[in-house]
Amino acid sequence: MTEPAPRGRSAGRPKRPPTIIDVAAEAGVSRGTVSRVLQGGHNVSPAALEAVNAAIKKLGYVVNLAARSLVTQRSGSVAFLLTEPQERFFEDPNFTTLLRGCTAALAEHDIPLMLMTAGNEPERRRVIRYLAAGHVDGVLLVSSHTGNPMLEQLRQAELPVVSCGKPLGHRGRLAYVAADDKEGAKEMVRHLIDTGHRRVATITGPQDTPGGVERLYGYREVLAEYGIPYDEQLVAVGDYSRAGGEAAIERLLGQAPDLDAVFVASDLMADGALTALERAGRSVPGDVAVGGFDDSSVAATARIPLTTIRQPWDRISEEMVRLLLAQIAGEEPATVILPTELVIRDSA
Amino acid sequence: MTEPAPRGRSAGRPKRPPTIIDVAAEAGVSRGTVSRVLQGGHNVSPAALEAVNAAIKKLGYVVNLAARSLVTQRSGSVAFLLTEPQERFFEDPNFTTLLRGCTAALAEHDIPLMLMTAGNEPERRRVIRYLAAGHVDGVLLVSSHTGNPMLEQLRQAELPVVSCGKPLGHRGRLAYVAADDKEGAKEMVRHLIDTGHRRVATITGPQDTPGGVERLYGYREVLAEYGIPYDEQLVAVGDYSRAGGEAAIERLLGQAPDLDAVFVASDLMADGALTALERAGRSVPGDVAVGGFDDSSVAATARIPLTTIRQPWDRISEEMVRLLLAQIAGEEPATVILPTELVIRDSA
DNA sequence: CTGAAAGCGCTTACAG
């Protein structure tokens, strides 16, 4: 066993790990050759390659990322940036699902994910400073509100970015991954109508988010398809929160007491609607059929398991990571739209 | 406006930002002086300090962390490490709360958080390699199961670690932050008894977790206090999941149909118990009072808002970060136990 | 295929 001689060191600092020089000495080659092996072993003789790999193993060598970054001008890490207020983010199960998926997808490439939140102006400034300084190679941007002030700054910093959901109000190419919101909405509304409902209401997302807009489009298109007139009394705008869903359904019940179904643009809002419907004495799906959107974790555990539209979160995160790495590698920003799927449970 | 001259660069790479040399030239001082200003401005004349700060501002200079890390042998970042299977983690609202709190607390110090999960053996190996290579300065460890295999490896890597919850089965000093599980449990069980309940059951956490063990201790101690004999039929072991809570209460209902209250060691399990109780036709809190633990986000939104014990998550994350930074600075590992609080809602 | 050497951008004793 060749233990590196322990050196004296100050409080709690780990011992100096072996460097490329130690490996080179052990393998009997130059540092350049060791480095080439590290880069993939091109232009290295089989013998040298073997010797270096053996030395690496023997010494337990691990590359020093700071040194590598300094010369390559790449950090080797990626930011997961939330521009929503934190509370909002962490209330929404979709976000956590996405975070999990992205962490896993990046781990495949041995790229660590840096979690950053920027819900207010000082945070935004700090984050932009940090990102613009080149401390990450790219950004997975989560937040879909229009006029996101960070988008422009990110663009100026010329940092590769992939957005989750279509970035509204942003001219210029920006890579994004999204589920097919409009088609998903259409599928749900058709399901509601096909199961005999005629007064189909909707609770939309905020109208400055793609999901808010697109899912409403889908609702209107299907109405038109079926020759059902569009009735404003059947539309309430929500905010994607549980409380918002509760409030919205109460408004609808006031405006259009005869509604017999409601398409809710998120499961979390649908869960809120369920509470209010129960309180109002309306049974689900008997009196009112409720269709959600997302198939997030609340869908299955809601008091009445939700019929909903599944967003393929795993694929969304995979595609986001794939697109980001491609951009980092020099490719042009691209867009990916993924299909949704109707999941039938009890609520409709 | 002094725009740095744009240089040619390959696909999508950001322009080379100004370095300390540019700042030194602009300020008319040496690089050493600029660096000293960056380090806090000690031993720098007011005039030089001002000139350097002006130059930094003018040039939009941001320190290159890779270069700094290379010389300081510090990464400037910290890992948030989950050793639970990912599903478990992301189902549990406590974890997300903790993640949010730690991100915020670290952001105060401008330290990015690297999210890493290690739910299986290959992941553990990869993560340990990464951490041992010195890519982070310390680890916030989240997972409280006994015999966590990473603990020993982390110790060998001599990396500062702070655990969330007391690490069971680990000899030697290891810093941790925890709520006072036993006292919290006692407060809840006393509340249950004081409100007239006599057949108080409990659903515990896994017995290889501190919360699982300590909260059960608390339950037993209060029984003893009140001279109530301990009855094994009133105890079911859960796994902190919603489904586990559901199954546990069903077992209890079978073993001890006369139970009139149950102390559940987590809100998520309590939420599951609520479902099963409703199905069994038992009203809450009328037939069965239900007390939870955590005051996590499910507590308020459960079908019957949960009376529970609040864990001070914000303070827990703050203290974890504080302790970790202290250790990184060379202090010895310490322990912090935080008080809990009874939160009365509808379920008991 | 391989080695010698420059250079990435900073920090930190060391003199003065």
Next chain:
DNA sequence: CTGAAAGCGCTTACAG
């Protein structure tokens, strides 16, 4: 208080 210089650990043309 300040400058000159070494050095952190790697990568990458450049010769050969």
